Amino acid sequence: MRADEKSDRISRRAWFGYASALLLTRSAQGQAQSTEGTPLEDDRVSLSSMADVEGTLTPTDRFFVRSHHAQPRLSLKTWRLRVEGAVANPLELSFPDLVETSTRSLEGLLECAGNRTGLVSNGLWEGVPLSGLIRQAQPKEGAKRVLLQGADKGSLVPDMPESHYSRILPLEKCLAPETLVAFKLNGQFLPRRNGFPARAFIPGWYGMDSVKWLTRVRVLDAFDWPTVYYSSGMDLLYQRYVKFGTQEQITGRVAEIQVNSGFSFPPPGANLAPGRYPVRGFAWAGPHRVEAVQVSADRGNSWSPARLEGESRPFTWVRWNYDWTAPKGKHLLMARAQDHRGRWQPIRRDTTRTDGYELNWYPSVQCNVL
């Protein structure tokens, strides 16, 4: 495809991508507000609560779920993972082939790009490094990107043709040692709702790239632009949309998880007796370490350092706590985290952004001290 054709294609579809991104984000947030902690009848969304986490791992049955399409029912007898495309030695792996390959375990956080609350969880993942499979398939010279495709299928917006959920990632990220084809979570085989029998796990990147129910890894060369990916509008999702005057433009792809934090105690709207309380929560910074967390009990007028419980590591979250002496009254507690590069969470949403992603401004929780 020529460059001018590609830019023309994007401009014709910009309205569509923007509309579908908003639709998905609003749908997730609307459901999130009404269903804290409980799975919906719709199996595509289930929220997770940090209050359920003891230690650092979210219990498997409390892991958040956010999917575009209904969960496919896959048989271990027939499931295959194909590694193909611009490779010299295409592979087809059965489930036994995957299980009988050397694995790596990694504690890692998964966060939906549209998370404000409830769409983030942390688990111990076990799987086969994707780099090993791609190298075994021998990528051809010029291969730069990889399409990951799941078995789930549907229309991204009504009346559009059905397509398998898929994402295109840079080859470099797929060859990173931490990137896995995961088949276990917290020591158990993946639950169906989290991608059984195998999914991609892309540590440090927002969850949309960790394709669930993975069936296909297609290595792409410079001339390979998968038609369905572009015609379904998949390419226009998870982009940063920024308003410039009256115009909106895509300024880049959403990928790396931004520094963020959340409260696990007190719960929103808690009624407490006057006294001392350990305010608790988690902080994370994608592929970076968390440097510090601060808490404000006076609507952001003053900030005090919270204690990090243990050493912060890339890809996972760290627990923090803060001793708060709660006087009578209504209170708004706020938190903010800083990554080791010195980047703090923003105080508010960038007003020029019109998409629904990277919602990492200060979290807050309101409570009443009686």
Added chain:
Amino acid sequence: MQRALILIPAVLGAGFLSLFSTAPFVPARAAVQDAPLLSDLEGPQSRQALARLQQFFRTVPDARVPAVLHEILEETTAAAAHTMILEEYQRRKLHAQGRATLEALNKEHPARAIYAIDLVQLAVLEGDLDRAKADLRSAAARFPNDTELHASLGRWLYGRQQTDLALAELLRAQRSGLNDPQTNLVLASLLARAGALEDAIDTAATVVFTPGLDPVIRGEAAALAGKSHAILRDEAKAVEFLERAIQLSPQVEDYYLSMASAYQQADNPAAAVQALKRGWDRLPGAPGIGQALSRQLLAAGAAEEAVRVLALLTSRHPDHGDALRLLAQAHRSAGDAAKASQTWRRLIRQQPRYPMANIFLAQSLAEEGAPPGQVLAALDRAEQISPQDADLYYLRGRIFNSLGRHQDAVAQLQRAIRLQPGFSGAYYQLGLAYQQLGQPELAQEQFRRRSHLEEGTGRSR
């Protein structure tokens, strides 16, 4: 051709001859031709032959083990003998020598699957799972359709608690035509555990419908299919398979319980009770069924029937703490506080450190109208066991309020609130105490807190 264990003198020397005393010391290859021992490993005398082999191993010095074991491994394909030899390598920490021997034999006899199995087993025994995986993949590449190889590896790995690898091997066996019902049952249970419920159902169904097979095994398979259907929310199919399981194996308590759960899940509590009653009639005194049935009866308001079930259960299992707890609750629900107190006392005699028992006894005594001194004594015992329990201070506060000891009540209720700040009932009792002490403002504050706590929750205590 099978040769005899008697070849071993040539390798070892004559020192061990007392074990195999029928043979004179002669060079190995010549001596073994007519000796029966190695072939015995695969014949009707295999158990005795294995025992003699194990006994013999104890006499072999480390330095000679590789040569001896190499010969035996080459001469017999009896799986049990190979397993014993691998364990011998492990016992003597001779993994490297074992691996070298097996790799050599594997190369020498590429059509023999037994060495592929041995290599996997040796790696697992050694604790080297990455190597075991590589050996498994190699075996799969060389013998993709060898059902027995994959099935026996799967069974062995399952026995070694390597359930992921067992699942993988049994899936390979299934793909190449596995039809052994017991192995299929193992595979079905592994599939269910892995969350592949439809696969588990399909696999279990092949066992259920195998004619002539032991009904106990078919019953297990039917139950597994039924439970898997229940998880998939197909209660009708769940009941169908569980009914079959009960018919095939009516003595298994778990099947009635699973049937009741399936009905419960389908919002049919009456059918759940019927399933449990059926189980209770068939297996009177079965603890799981007795407890589940009595819970259902209590939930349905049939407390006296629950008392009858639990009385039988606790007479059969007098030490069953959960059943005693349920019996006390059933007596209470049936309006017999005296018998409830009696049952709590029985439980306290059995489990004096059970923290809640004295609190429940105190509650029961209060309901019975027992003298406050008895109630307070029970609470004192509870405090010794579990001093951080808000319920006991709350209950003590209530008793003090009822006795007119309002100042004492305030202290107890404040302690309950310190331990459990959201305890709305404690605020209410505290408000009552302040009211009686002539402090209406303080009383109103407690009532307001209670209302605030219960606002929107619909809770009250």
